[in-house]
Amino acid sequence: MGFWQWYVRRGRIDRRTWWLHYTLPLTVLALLALLADLTTGGGHLPTPADPTVGYGPVLTLVALLSAPASISANATRLHDRGLPAGLLLLGLVPVVGPLGLLVLTGFVPGDRGPNRYGPPNVHGPRPAEQPLYPPPSWT
Numbered sequence: 002m003g004f005w006q007w008y009v010r011r012g013r014i015d016r017r018t019w020w021l022h023y024t025l026p027l028t029v030l031a032l033l034a035l036l037a038d039l040t041t042g043g044g045h046l047p048t049p050a051d052p053t054v055g056y057g058p059v060l061t062l063v064a065l066l067s068a069p070a071s072i073s074a075n076a077t078r079l080h081d082r083g084l085p086a087g088l089l090l091l092g093l094v095p096v097v098g099p100l101g102l103l104v105l106t107g108f109v110p111g112d113r114g115p116n117r118y119g120p121p122n123v124h125g126p127r128p129a130e131q132p133l134y135p136p137p138s139w140t
Contacts, residue, residue, distance in 0.1 A: 010073040012119045013081040015111055023074035024107065027067050034063040075102070080118035081111030 007022070014022075035056075038044035043057025056064075076086035082105065091098045091105075111121065 008070050008073070010070075010077045012077060013111065013116075013122050014074065014077045015081060015122045016078075016107060018122060019074055019078045019106060023070065027071055030063055030067060031060065034060040075106055077118075078106040078111075080116075081121070082109065083112050083116040083118070 035044065037059045038057025039046065041057070041059075043059060045051070045055040047054055072089065075089055079086055079088055084105070088105070089102070092102045094101075113121065115121065
C-alpha cells in the first residue's frame, strides 16, 4: 500500500487496521508533537492559574496534516459497519459525540459479508480449498 492509499483510504477497513494503522500511530504522533511544543516553549498545559491548554505550532501542523488520514480512516471504518460517513458529524457533539464515534469505529465489529461499500477487509490466512493434511497422495 502506498502513502496516498494510506493517507486517503477508500472502501472498508476492519477494527485491527483502524487501531494499528491509524489510531495508535496518529495518537503517538500527536503526543510527540505536544511534547515537542512543550519542550520548546511553544505550548503550555493547564495550571490552576491558567486552566487553558496552549497548542504550539508543531502540534497544530501535525493535527492539520493528519486530519485527512484520520477522517478517511474513520469514514472507511464506518463503511465497514454499513454506515454512511456523514455520521462523522456525530463527533461535533460535545463529550457524547466523540465517545459514541469511538465505540462505533473502535469496538463494534463490522459487517461480515459484503455491503454497499465493498467486500470486507480480510486479514490472516484464508481457508484452504482442500485440507492440507493428509496430503492427497496418501489417500
